[in-house]
Amino acid sequence: MNKEKEFDCIKFKYELQEKTLKSSGAKNLREYVNYVNEMAQKSSLHKSKEKVI
Numbered sequence: 213m214n215k216e217k218e219f220d221c222i223k224f225k226y227e228l229q230e231k232t233l234k235s236s237g238a239k240n241l242r243e244y245v246n247y248v249n250e251m252a253q254k255s256s257l258h259k260s261k262e263k264v265i
Contacts, residue, residue, distance in 0.1 A: 232251075238244035252258055 232248065233244060236244050236247035238247055
């Protein structure tokens with residue numbers, strides 16, 4: 213018998229955004245955007261721009 217797990221993508225998205233907002237400590241949208249951009253730069257998924265010749 214296979215036991216399938218349910219995964220609610222929308223619920224996950226909202227929980228992730230709420231956690232990010234709380235951890236940012238942002239008081240306004242600009243502070244939140246700066247925080248998210250800073251975290252994105254530190255991410256292992258971020259690829260720096262390389263010069264293409």
